Amino acid sequence: MKVYIEKTGKTANAKAPSVAALLKKLNINPVTVLVVKNGALVTEDAKLAENDTVKILSVVSGG
Amino acid sequence: MPCKKCLKEPVFALISGEKLCRKCFNSYFERKIRKCIRQYGLIEKGDRIAVAISGGKDSSVLLSLLSGITRQMKNIEIFAILIDEGIRGYRPFTKKDAVNLCKKLGIKLYVYSFKKEFGMDLDRMVKKLKKGPCTICGIFRRYLLNKAARELRANKMAFGHNADDEAQSVVMNLFRSNNDAAARLGVVNGIKKDARFIPRIKPMYFMLEKEITAYAFINGISGKFVECPYAGSAYRGEIRNMLNDFELRHPGTKAGILSSFLETLPLLKENFMKEGGIGFCRKCGEPTSGEECMACRLLKELHS
Ligand code: SF4
Ligand SMILES: [Zn+2]
Numbered sequence: 001m002k003v004y005i006e007k008t009g010k011t012a013n014a015k016a017p018s019v020a021a022l023l024k025k026l027n028i029n030p031v032t033v034l035v036v037k038n039g040a041l042v043t044e045d046a047k048l049a050e051n052d053t054v055k056i057l058s059v060v061s062g063g
Numbered sequence: 064m065p066c067k068k069c070l071k072e073p074v075f076a077l078i079s080g081e082k083l084c085r086k087c088f089n090s091y092f093e094r095k096i097r098k099c100i101r102q103y104g105l106i107e108k109g110d111r112i113a114v115a116i117s118g119g120k121d122s123s124v125l126l127s128l129l130s131g132i133t134r135q136m137k138n139i140e141i142f143a144i145l146i147d148e149g150i151r152g153y154r155p156f157t158k159k160d161a162v163n164l165c166k167k168l169g170i171k172l173y174v175y176s177f178k179k180e181f182g183m184d185l186d187r188m189v190k191k192l193k194k195g196p197c198t199i200c201g202i203f204r205r206y207l208l209n210k211a212a213r214e215l216r217a218n219k220m221a222f223g224h225n226a227d228d229e230a231q232s233v234v235m236n237l238f239r240s241n242n243d244a245a246a247r248l249g250v251v252n253g254i255k256k257d258a259r260f261i262p263r264i265k266p267m268y269f270m271l272e273k274e275i276t277a278y279a280f281i282n283g284i285s286g287k288f289v290e291c292p293y294a295g296s297a298y299r300g301e302i303r304n305m306l307n308d309f310e311l312r313h314p315g316t317k318a319g320i321l322s323s324f325l326e327t328l329p330l331l332k333e334n335f336m337k338e339g340g341i342g343f344c345r346k347c348g349e350p351t352s353g354e355e356c357m358a359c360r361l362l363k364e365l366h367s
């Protein structure tokens with residue numbers, strides 16, 4: 001699936017069964033991000049499928 | 064009790080593990096802020112509150128909430144102040160967001176700029192002074208906010224500081240044994256009863272950065288992610304990463320730091336904020352612990 005990472009502004013291709021697994025794969029601490037699946041905010045245990053669009057939002061304030 | 068939607072379409076998991084739907088998360092968030100305001104008496108009848116906003120998500124969420132909360136209360140006025148430091152590639156974007164938000168909420172916005180007030184943008188100051196950008200930025204911003212709030216006759220200033228900011232500050236001050244600075248933290252920091260000191264209130268003191276970002280997302284408050292090119296202090300960044308690692312492995316760490324800190328704060332204040340220890344700058348009249356405030360000293364350097 002397509003994963004957009006806000007902090008870097010990059011899109012990656014990744015495969016993972018759930019949000020938690022995806023973050024682990026990308027080596028991102030879940031405390032520091034929110035995950036948006038197909039436009040809606042989801043929790044870490046949300047399941048992911050191949051045709052989902054995922055956005056990873058950074059929660060750190062920018063100064 | 065979770066509602067049906069909380070089970071089916073949760074958008075956020077609290078530290079307790081409880082999962083909430085959009086509606087329940089909103090009411091959890093708003094309830095917690097109202098409780099903080101009530102518990103610490105942050106807003107009282109007759110208040111004229113200046114909300115310091117940056118266009119970032121924390122202060123945007125704060126302004127939206129305060130706008131709603133104060134509209135239901137009698138005899139409270141609020142308005143917004145934005146400090147334009149003059150940071151290329153950053154402030155113009157967030158300033159636009161701030162202007163739009165204030166328009167949407169029907170709140171008056173006052174913009175004060177470094178350029179107009181000090182004759183120079185932060186970008187130029189940074190090249191002239193031998194100090195970190197954030198140090199310079201912080202000193203002049205504090206000075207200007209105080210001045211603005213006084214000029215606009217505010218009796219309180221509200222800030223969007225959150226639990227992450229505060230936990231980082233507490234730990235930084237602890238690691239550096241900076242008890243003077245620690246004594247100035249807290250939900251309210253009225254240093255001293257004097258018309259020239261405007262008490263600072265932090266209604267979002269107990270809200271995590273992650274919760275605020277979720278609230279902003281759900282409610283369509285400010286969107287873009289822009290980072291200041293000066294990117295904050297490196298030391299704070301290290302502390303932030305450390306606390307986030309701890310929070311992951313030990314949920315509740317940040318809240319624990321804050322509640323323990325708040326219990327010791329009265330003692331810190333007693334010991335490290337002695338009466339008479341703070342005076343006023345002989346040049347500009349701003350509160351300072353020395354004869355001349357930091358802003359005036361830096362200004363002299365800038366224009367020499
Ligand atoms: S990151 Fe530093 S320079 Fe940028 S706005 Fe914040 S304090 Fe100012
Ligand atoms: Zn619910």
Ligand SMILES: [Zn+2]
Pocket residue numbers: 344345346347348349355356357358359360
């Ligand atoms: Zn001064």
